[in-house]
Structures are given as C-alpha cells and as structure tokens.
Amino acid sequence: MLAKLLKHEFIATGRIMGVLYSVVLIIMGYILGSYYIGRDTSEAATTAQVLGMMVLMIISACNFILTTVVMVTNFQKSLYGDQGYLSFTLPVKSVSLLASKVIVSTVWFIAAFACLMGTMAIMYYVIREDYIGQESYAMIESMLPILLGGKSLATVIASTVISLISFFVRFAVLSIEVYFAISLANTRLFQKRYLLWTIVFSMGTIYIAESLSKLIADEIDFGLSVTADSIKLVTDYLQVDAGASFINLTTLVVSLVFGAAFFYATHYVMNKKVNIR
Amino acid sequence: MSETLLKVRNLKKSYGSHQVLNGVSFDVPAGKIVGLLGPNGCGKTSMIKSIVGLINDYEGKILVNGKAPGVESKAIVAYLPEKNYLAPWMTPKNAINYMADFYKNFDKEKALKMAQTFDLDLKQKIKTMSKGQQEKLQLILVMCRKADLYILDEPLGGVDLVSREFILDTILKNHSENSTILLSTHLIYDIERVLDRVLMVKGGELVVNTDVEKITSNGKSVEDLFREVFSYAG
Structure with missing residues (x-):
C-alpha cells in the first residue's frame, strides 16, 4: 500500500512541482543544446540563453521555499482538512500515510537541491568563458587543490x-x-x-x-x-x-x-x- | 462473517469538558438497514467518526466484524461523510482511479457507468462542479464498493426532496447484497420506509434501540416516536 500512497502523493504534489521541474529541464536542455550542440551565437540565441539562465536562477532561489509551501499545504489539507476524511479511512496503516508524506517531500527537496546544483553547474560552464573570463576561470581551477586541502x-x-x-x-x-x-x-x-x-x-x-x-x-x-x-x-x-x-x-x-x-x-x-x- | 456486524460497547467521547457520547452500547446485525437518528449535535457524527477510525481517543469498545477500527475494518466499511473529501484539483476519473487503487472491493466499471448515468463529466475538475454533482460523485465512490458495512452520515442533508429520493434510491439499488447500512439523519420521514431498525441518540446517550416492526406494530411511525422522544411539537 505504501507504493500506492507514494504514487498518489506524487500525483498530488506533482501538479505543481512536476510543472516546475519540466520548465527547469526544458530551459536547461535549451541552454545546453543551443550552447554546446548548436553553438548558436546569434544575438537572439544569446538573449534567450541569458533569459533562460535568469529564470533558472530565480527558480533555484525560490525552489526550497516553494517546495516547503507545497509540502506543508498538502500535509495540512490531505490529513487534517476535509480530505483527511478520505485519507484516514483508507485501508492503510497511518504509519504508511506519514511515511509517504516524508518520502515524497524528501524527494522534492532533493530535486530542489539537484536543480540548484544543475543551475550552478550550467552557470559555471556556460558563463565561465563569456562572462567571467578565461583568467578568472583559470584562477578558480588553480584554487581547487587548495580548497581540497591536499x-x-x-x-x-x-x-x-x-x-x-x-x-x-x-x-x-x-x-x-x-x-x-x-x-x-x-x-x-x-x-x-x-x-x-x-x-x-x-x-x-x-x-x-x-x-x-x-x-x-x-x-x-x-x-x-x-x-x-x-x-x-x-x-x-x-x-x-x-x-x-x-x-x-x-x-x-x-x-x-x-x-x-x-x-x-x-x-x-x-x-x-x-x-x- | 459474524451475525453482529458492528458492536459498540460503552462508547464515551468528550471534547475537553464537553461530553458528546456518554456510554453508548448497541449491536448492528448483518444485512439490516439501520437508522441512526437524532437532532444535530446529539453525537451521531462523533459516533460514526469513532467507528470508521477518524477518532481514536474514545473510551469503550468498537468492533466491526470482530475487529477494532483499523486497516481490516476500513477495508470492509464504505463511509460517506457529510463533507466533500475529494481534493479540488481531482476529476471524477482521478477519484475513481484513486478508489480503485486502494479498495479491492471497488467496482471501477460500475463507477464509470454510474458517472455517465448521473451525467458527470469525467474530466471536469471537482472544484468547478456544483455541490449536487460533488455529492453524486461521492455517492458513486461509496456505493460502488462491495462493502459489508455502509456508513452514510447525513446523506440527505441540505438537498431538495427530489434529490433526496434520488440519493435514497441510489443507495438502495447499489448496496451490495447482505450488506448492512448505518444511515445517520435527522430527516426521518424520507427514510422511514426503508429502515429495519432505529437507534436514537439524545444528549450523547442511546435512548431508543429497536426494530421498526416493533414501532409500527404499536400503531406508530418512526417519526411519531422521534417526535415523542425529542419532544417535538410537530
């Protein structure tokens, strides 16, 4: 039954989070595709890449807050609001109900973390040459061993x-x-x-x-x-x-x-x- | 299945200092339609919520087919609450799939057919449906289960006469054979003809627990007895 609870929990929360991450993946795909594969350097493409990057940065910055809001609202409504009349009369153990909520929220938080890491990685690799400059990039690279402390x-x-x-x-x-x-x-x-x-x-x-x-x-x-x-x-x-x-x-x-x-x-x-x- | 499907013993429930159920005991035999009657606020819903497992901090004993409220009892009890318990973003199709996933005794085909008969758009979001449509959908979800015990909390409340007949008709036509129905209401006139037994609750105590046949053999109707018990002037 936990698997079924997880399925429906993902459906319920995925309406918002799924759309969000679809947007993230499309933007990431576009930036990487146009920059690395297409090598499109036209003004329109560059503008779209920069805009895409800005959207990614905004989403990454707001993602943890949005995830928290969605998870808290979903928990409150589906258990302690009117929907609780359905949730608590399902033939499942209440421990499974709680576990499904925790697992799904953890997955979405990990997704938010992955989104942040992905955005940072794209920024690092795409922007490093064009905006930071080769020298700064080389300096960051040279600092890595020091950061790792040998x-x-x-x-x-x-x-x-x-x-x-x-x-x-x-x-x-x-x-x-x-x-x-x-x-x-x-x-x-x-x-x-x-x-x-x-x-x-x-x-x-x-x-x-x-x-x-x-x-x-x-x-x-x-x-x-x-x-x-x-x-x-x-x-x-x-x-x-x-x-x-x-x-x-x-x-x-x-x-x-x-x-x-x-x-x-x-x-x-x-x-x-x-x-x- | 035991002959007594539902056994309630010395059930007590309070909200702070307010005692809503004060030592209620009764048995509900299998295969009967039982009316749980009483005015608003007499403790009917608290009793039902305890039986279906929504309230756990009660005193006393509840056994559904020999089991305390839990996973096993929930699998055989179909509960229709007063409220709309479906998420507003859901569609009837989502709701039917949801029930089919969790209840082995849910008849999905029947639910889809009934939705069509009741003129419900399977793709319409619940939040855009009228209250009547939402009630119809919840009724479908409950009555398409081959449950042993149907617990219906005020299914006739807040609807017009025609809708009441429609709801009652749907319940009677669709409950599974040999199943038991516990129907809570304060609208006695509409359901009197279908009841086998009545339980009347007053101030958190069970004041009447008898067969309808016994009431009518004394030349009274259930409504007469209700008025007598609750001192309604009529």
Whole structure:
C-alpha cells in the first residue's frame, strides 16, 4: 500500500512541482543544446540563453521555499482538512500515510537541491568563458587543490558521499519536524489558530532540534578516519590515524535519531490527539 | 462473517469538558438497514467518526466484524461523510482511479457507468462542479464498493426532496447484497420506509434501540416516536 500512497502523493504534489521541474529541464536542455550542440551565437540565441539562465536562477532561489509551501499545504489539507476524511479511512496503516508524506517531500527537496546544483553547474560552464573570463576561470581551477586541502581522492569521495547523505537525511528530518509541528498545531488546544501555531511550533521544533544536535555533535567524536587506502570508524578524535582526514558522522547519526523520534511523536499525535475538523 | 456486524460497547467521547457520547452500547446485525437518528449535535457524527477510525481517543469498545477500527475494518466499511473529501484539483476519473487503487472491493466499471448515468463529466475538475454533482460523485465512490458495512452520515442533508429520493434510491439499488447500512439523519420521514431498525441518540446517550416492526406494530411511525422522544411539537 505504501507504493500506492507514494504514487498518489506524487500525483498530488506533482501538479505543481512536476510543472516546475519540466520548465527547469526544458530551459536547461535549451541552454545546453543551443550552447554546446548548436553553438548558436546569434544575438537572439544569446538573449534567450541569458533569459533562460535568469529564470533558472530565480527558480533555484525560490525552489526550497516553494517546495516547503507545497509540502506543508498538502500535509495540512490531505490529513487534517476535509480530505483527511478520505485519507484516514483508507485501508492503510497511518504509519504508511506519514511515511509517504516524508518520502515524497524528501524527494522534492532533493530535486530542489539537484536543480540548484544543475543551475550552478550550467552557470559555471556556460558563463565561465563569456562572462567571467578565461583568467578568472583559470584562477578558480588553480584554487581547487587548495580548497581540497591536499586530501586524497578517497577522502574527497567519502566526504562528498557522506555530505550528500547527511544533506538528504537533513531534508527528511526537517520535513518530519515540520509535520510534527503541523500535527501539534491541529490538536484541540491549538486547532482554532493552527496556522499561527504551525509557524510557532515549526520554529521551536527546528531550533530545539538544531541546538541539541549541535550540543551533542560538539561533545561526541564519532566518524571516519580516511586515508588514501583505508577507511576506519573511530569513536574518539585521538584514534584518527596520522595523516588521515576525519569525517564527522555525529551529526548524521543525531539527525537519524531525531528523525526517528519526531516520526514516532508525529505518528502518536496524528493518531491519538488530532480530531479532524 | 459474524451475525453482529458492528458492536459498540460503552462508547464515551468528550471534547475537553464537553461530553458528546456518554456510554453508548448497541449491536448492528448483518444485512439490516439501520437508522441512526437524532437532532444535530446529539453525537451521531462523533459516533460514526469513532467507528470508521477518524477518532481514536474514545473510551469503550468498537468492533466491526470482530475487529477494532483499523486497516481490516476500513477495508470492509464504505463511509460517506457529510463533507466533500475529494481534493479540488481531482476529476471524477482521478477519484475513481484513486478508489480503485486502494479498495479491492471497488467496482471501477460500475463507477464509470454510474458517472455517465448521473451525467458527470469525467474530466471536469471537482472544484468547478456544483455541490449536487460533488455529492453524486461521492455517492458513486461509496456505493460502488462491495462493502459489508455502509456508513452514510447525513446523506440527505441540505438537498431538495427530489434529490433526496434520488440519493435514497441510489443507495438502495447499489448496496451490495447482505450488506448492512448505518444511515445517520435527522430527516426521518424520507427514510422511514426503508429502515429495519432505529437507534436514537439524545444528549450523547442511546435512548431508543429497536426494530421498526416493533414501532409500527404499536400503531406508530418512526417519526411519531422521534417526535415523542425529542419532544417535538410537530
């Protein structure tokens, strides 16, 4: 049933997000196609490329906000609004209902992230010569090894993978934290002004979770000691091999624990404390 | 299937200090059409919401075919709420596909045929449909399920006499054989002729739980009894 819930969740949210990303892909396709394949350097083509680039930049900048708004609205309406009468009488476990919301919102946040990265990559490669100039481009290229700090390729790959996973887990946890806040705002005590309480609880939940997470991450050393030929799990910074890089995993683990805790709490509030209007 | 399809024991529900259900107990036998009657605000909807699994923080016991409200009971209960529960961006076709995806006992072909009979445009967005069209669509979605228990919350409320007859007719013609219907309403006159049994709720308590045959054998109608119980002047 989770697969069916996911399908319909994507259909519901895809009406807006799908259109948005279709526009993004068309623009990206046009810019890359006209610049690299067609090598169209006419004034009209250049203007269209610049305009396309501007649209991409605007979409990338607004994407996270738009995704948040769509996900929050969808969650509120489909569970705690009139549509909740249908959602909660489906023959599915309520944990699957919640899981489908979290998975779909995480996917859309990852898409927003990919859109931002894609836009930056296109800007970098297309604009570098025409607008930044060859010298600036060469300077950026020469700075890369310094930015990498002489780390081995294994370290760079491991760090990138861990960072991406941490980033995506963070998206999921943020979604759960906001869903927890919405659920709390829909309990009888706060239901009359659920919008206001959703904002208050969201800010409070995220602030508390972030502060605790930082506190724990500062206190506990837990991560990977990475050299060119070995990756080792360490629980103390002193265990890190000489010359190895340390990749901190505490934040990731704390995020996972917080995510599980908020998921459980949201499920409890959703099941036991919320009466649909 | 057990002979008693729905069993409710000592059901209590309160919203803060306001007690809406105060220890309600009753059984609904399989294959009957039962009227859940009472004026607005007497606790009918809270009772129904508890049975269908929309309210979980109640006291007491509810068993649908021997199971507490949950995934299994939801699969055999077809519920028609008072509200429009479909997303405004959906079309009747979307809604029919949605139900077909989640309910094994949903008859998609029948739903498509009924939509055509009821003159519903399958591609029209729900937000652009009239209230009457939306109600028809929800009725199709509920009645095209081969459910064991149909729970219909005020299906006749807020519609004219002709529409009431149409709705009632649709319910009677389309519910699956040997199924049970629990029909909540305060419009007794319209449904009296189809009921097998009545439950009357007053101030959160069940005050009448009897067969219609017993009422009529005393020379009364259900409406007479309703007026008596709720002290309506007529």
